[in-house]
Amino acid sequence: HDSSLRRAYAKDWTKVQRTKLRWSPGRGAAPAAVLLRRALYFLTLTRIRVMLRLSLALLVAAAADEAAYEACRHSNCPCQKGFQWPEGWGSDATVDITHVRTNAFIAAAVNCVCARCGHYDSLKAWPAYDDGVCGIAQTVVADGSAASQVVLSYYPLDDSTCAATRTGVKAFPDGVCDNRYDPQITGLAGVKFTCSADGATGNYEVYGADPNCQGAGDAGSAFAVPLPGCYLTADPYAPGEWYNSFECFGPDYNSDMSCNISRGAPANTVDAGQTTSSRSRVLFAVVVAVVYNLV
Numbered sequence: 630h631d632s633s634l635r636r637a638y639a640k641d642w643t644k645v646q647r648t649k650l651r652w653s654p655g656r657g658a659a660p661a662a663v664l665l666r667r668a669l670y671f672l673t674l675t676r677i678r679v680m681l682r683l684s685l686a687l688l689v690a691a692a693a694d695e696a697a698y699e700a701c702r703h704s705n706c707p708c709q710k711g712f713q714w715p716e717g718w719g720s721d722a723t724v725d726i727t728h729v730r731t732n733a734f735i736a737a738a739v740n741c742v743c744a745r746c747g748h749y750d751s752l753k754a755w756p757a758y759d760d761g762v763c764g765i766a767q768t769v770v771a772d773g774s775a776a777s778q779v780v781l782s783y784y785p786l787d788d789s790t791c792a793a794t795r796t797g798v799k800a801f802p803d804g805v806c807d808n809r810y811d812p813q814i815t816g817l818a819g820v821k822f823t824c825s826a827d828g829a830t831g832n833y834e835v836y837g838a839d840p841n842c843q844g845a846g847d848a849g850s851a852f853a854v855p856l857p858g859c860y861l862t863a864d865p866y867a868p869g870e871w872y873n874s875f876e877c878f879g880p881d882y883n884s885d886m887s888c889n890i891s892r893g894a895p896a897n898t899v900d901a902g903q904t905t906s907s908r909s910r911v912l913f914a915v916v917v918a919v920v921y922n923l924v
Contacts, residue, residue, distance in 0.1 A: 817836065
């Protein structure tokens with residue numbers, strides 16, 4: 630009997646404890662543990678709401694900063710508008726800084742953006758920023774240590790003067806052979822753009838079999854073409870045409886290394902029968918279109 634009484638007592642005591650743990654409104658004053666759990670619950674919800682609001686505010690602020698930064702770049706540094714930066718640009722500080730040190734056009738563009746728009750957080754978030762890219766670009770522009778570039782600017786078909794609506798920009802080392810072409814598609818093994826000493830004229834030489842661009846270009850190459858010009862080009866890969874200007878940029882041609890390339894209409898507009906032979910114009914059209922599709 631004693632054991633039976635102990636078991637009954639223990640069973641009843643367990644029910645009492647469970648009843649206390651399962652407290653609900655109407656049972657009287659809430660136990661302290663219940664009040665604590667409720668306080669923590671509401672405190673957590675409050676923190677979550679505050680964090681969500683802060684996150685939303687930060688996202689809105691970041692978007693506004695990015696929009697203002699883009700507007701600043703385009704209005705103050707026209708040379709980089711539409712520029713096709715090297716593959717992977719912006720992700721590796723060391724690689725980006727190497728481009729700044731070796732490419733006069735990139736150095737000028739970065740220097741301009743840093744000087745005119747350096748107060749925006751969008752620029753400061755660039756990995757190369759903390760590694761001093763702005764100071765490096767400023768030094769490169771000042772001492773003219775980066776290689777000069779041949780700059781190709783692209784304009785839509787309704788802009789036959791290449792004056793205002795530039796849609797793309799590419800930069801290539803002056804006088805360096807570009808042999809990234811597929812001869813079976815383009816009939817070209819290499820292409821070389823070269824500026825004259827004063828930057829007033831340029832050569833575009835094509836090589837059908839020599840990927841090293843040795844000697845003078847093959848028949849169909851054009852020499853001493855007035856620059857910047859405005860040439861009608863065609864895309865051999867897809868239907869469509871556009872106009873292209875060809876300019877020299879760098880310490881050899883721009884004393885101040887400013888980022889104001891293509892300011893107004895070029896001095897020379899080339900159409901049928903002007904400056905170059907029809908064969909050269911057609912070949913130039915193919916060359917430029919191939920270059921446009923390489924990068």
